[in-house]
Amino acid sequence: MKAIIAPSLLSGDFAILAEECNRMLDLGADYLHMDVMDGHFVDNLTLGAPIIKSLRKHTKGFLDCHLMVSEPEKWVDDFVEAGADSYCFHFEATKDPESIIRKLNKTKTGAAISIKPKTNVEVLKPILDNKELKLNHILIMTVEPGFGGQKFMQDMMPKVKYLRENYPELNIQVDGGLDEGNVKVAAESGANIIVAGSSIFKSDDPKRTISLMRQAVNN
Ligand code: DX5
Ligand code: ZN
Known part of the structure; x- marks a missing residue:
């Protein structure tokens, strides 16, 4: 699977978000991972569709929006309208994940689902086995x-x-604590989309960090 490196802008400077996004693209990033938090699904508050909409005018990068919000069905239209390239919601946050995917599949915005550490991966099986539902990735x-x-x-x-064995063509994203060292175990396990915030933004040489992460997936 193609290596996709996705710096998390959560570790960037929000006051100069567009510059941070374009700096990451210049350093070799494939996706721009935007962490949307509502202070309810998670205990932190970040940004929403208006910022994505503004950002859209200032970057050509792939806006990979990770929605850590309750009832993500409420915000689908806003993010589609804002110009997000992918909308990843949490399985735990909604009663009807399939209808969100169906709605997104009628648009140009990619659909993706994430599960938290305590959620069993097999809950995703009915969705992944349903050929009518198109997913950009699983997180x-x-x-x-x-x-x-x-x-x-x-x-x-x-x-x-489990996902790589059962769904060889699936884009599998990992997010949280990834660095130049542990990216190898994630890649060997089958992950091909690597999200990294601190390890890229705090790196002395972020270009090298991105390139090492890409090599880990390609090896
Ligand atoms: C955490 C976010 C991550 C976060 C990753 O809830 O989803 O995208 O920014 O940051 P690091 O790489 O520092 O763990
Ligand atoms: Zn994230």
Whole structure:
């Protein structure tokens, strides 16, 4: 699977978000991972569709929006209208994940689903086995969602392996605590979309960090 490196802008400077996005693209990023938090689904508050809409005018990058919000069905239209490239919601946050995917599949915005560390990966099987539903990726959280800078949970790797074994063509994203060291175990387990906030933004050489992450997936 193609390596996709997705810096999380949560570790960037929100006052100069567009510059941070374009700097990441210049350094080799494939996706721009935007963490949307509502202070309810997670205990933190970040940004919403208006910022994505403004950002859209200032970057050509792929806006990979990770919605850590309750009732994500409320915000689908706004994010589609804002010009997000992908809308990833949490399985735990909604009663009807399939209808959100169906709605997104009628638009140009990609659909994706994430599960928190305590959620069993097999809950995704009916969705993944339903050929009518198109997914850009599945996101396996490798920290409890809400904050950057937490420790990578290696015990989430069996979920990634399960998905790679059963769905060889699926884009599998991992998010939380990824760095130049543990990206190897994530890639070996089958992940091909790597989200990284702190390890890229705090790197002395972020271009090198992005390139090492890409090599780990390609090896
Ligand atoms: C956490 C967010 C992550 C976060 C990752 O809830 O979903 O995208 O920014 O940051 P690091 O790489 O620092 O763990
Ligand atoms: Zn995220």
